[in-house]
Amino acid sequence: MELYRVEQIAEGDYGCEELPEGAPVLCSVTLRGPDGASLVVEVPDQALTAQSIQEGCTVLRQDGSLQLVRPIRTSALIGLGALGILFGRKMPGVQVIADSQRAARYTAHPATCNGQPCPFSYCSPSQGQPADLALVTVKATGLEQAIRDIAPFVGPHTVILSLLNGITSEERLEAAYPGHTLWSVAIGMDANRVGRDLVFKAPGRIQFGERDGRITPRVAAVAQYFAACGIAGEPCTDILYKQWHKLMINVGLNQASAAFGMTYGDLAKDTPQRAKMLQAMQEVIRLANAEGVPLPPDDDVVWLAGAIPSFKPDNRPSMGQDIQARRPTEVEEFAGTVRRLSQKHGLPTPANDFFYQRIRAIEAGWAAQPH
Structure with missing residues (x-):
């Protein structure tokens, strides 16, 4: 570039x-x-x-x-969960989009990151002004509301980046705001959030690019902005490959953590649960290949060997944290997407069928067992 x-x-x-x-x-x-x-x-x-x-x-x-x-000088962020805190804390002057009730809760219990306070400024959708960059870090279950709430912050030249898990959020954002969305993925972090407190060892990075792989001025602008903020950013010409690679990781680690209550340390051990996780990841690799995305056949084991040692062994992937906190999970974005797309290609998905049914059963059990 x-x-x-x-x-x-x-x-x-x-x-x-x-x-x-x-x-x-x-x-x-x-x-x-x-x-x-x-x-x-x-x-x-x-x-x-x-x-x-x-x-x-x-x-x-x-x-x-x-x-x-066009330089990025102003930014807005919606979704102050683990990723919102992790990356938003490094974005000077970022406006966190939140209605008055949510902003009051955030103010009463400020976020911390590795024990350090993370002060943020809040702005309600009704008071929003167009920003140069809008970063979407909500859970998949909150995307539709987020699409409505960011409307005042999207101007003629606003770039939208979604750090949601899965491979569907960009299409939905682009349908609502044509010509504004870059495809992106956040990888390499082990952030663990309890309430407003975030702890991490690996800070992660954001990969981003045009869907068709071109390096464009807005890709360059985002790269400049992230570098100035101290956020590890990686402009990519193969962002779809990167997204499918991340889907493979989420389908494995997140769903195994949710279904079996496993930490990163547990996921490193040779157990039947890990074998089920690897089976689900292989189903993603086969599906990606059928969709024209060339994930290599050993993408799962190669990534695990390099990444797992860098994570805090007692931390859990985000879906495992959701299960602990009884928050709605993103199983529809993971196993749900894999099952739906695999049907189109006639590919069996026994491992993802298992995870989908088990995690849905866990969620259904919460109603019968209130806190």
């Missing part, structure tokens, strides 16, 4: 010769890269004017052309 700052724009010098008829007026544009090196390129004046590229702007240089990168 070639990002530059426009240092100077000068009209081309044609000397005594007139510009040939029909030839575009060219400008000499001096660019400065992140390493301090300068570069001079010839760019049609019309192209600069059409994008309002001026001295001081940041541009993306691709295939010899310049594209304006």
